[in-house]
Amino acid sequence: MRNGIWRDDEDFFCMVDGVDRTFCDDKAGAYEVARELKRRNGGCIIGIRDRATGTKVIMGEDGRTL
Numbered sequence: 001m002r003n004g005i006w007r008d009d010e011d012f013f014c015m016v017d018g019v020d021r022t023f024c025d026d027k028a029g030a031y032e033v034a035r036e037l038k039r040r041n042g043g044c045i046i047g048i049r050d051r052a053t054g055t056k057v058i059m060g061e062d063g064r065t066l
Helices: 027-040
Strands: 012-016 019-024 046-050 056-058
Antiparallel strands (some): 046 056
16 A cells, blocks of 8 residues: 555455455565464465465465465
């Protein structure tokens, strides 16, 4: 966000089973949210999508990325 305006090329989304669920404005926050989502929803695929590059990272069972 710059000057109160959301931009499509910034920040991160935490995904549950491929669907964007939680918006995070920094990388560290996104990883923390993803770890908590994985802890609560062990059977789901939890990931992080970088809005700037489109890169997706999947969270493993142990809280590390795959």
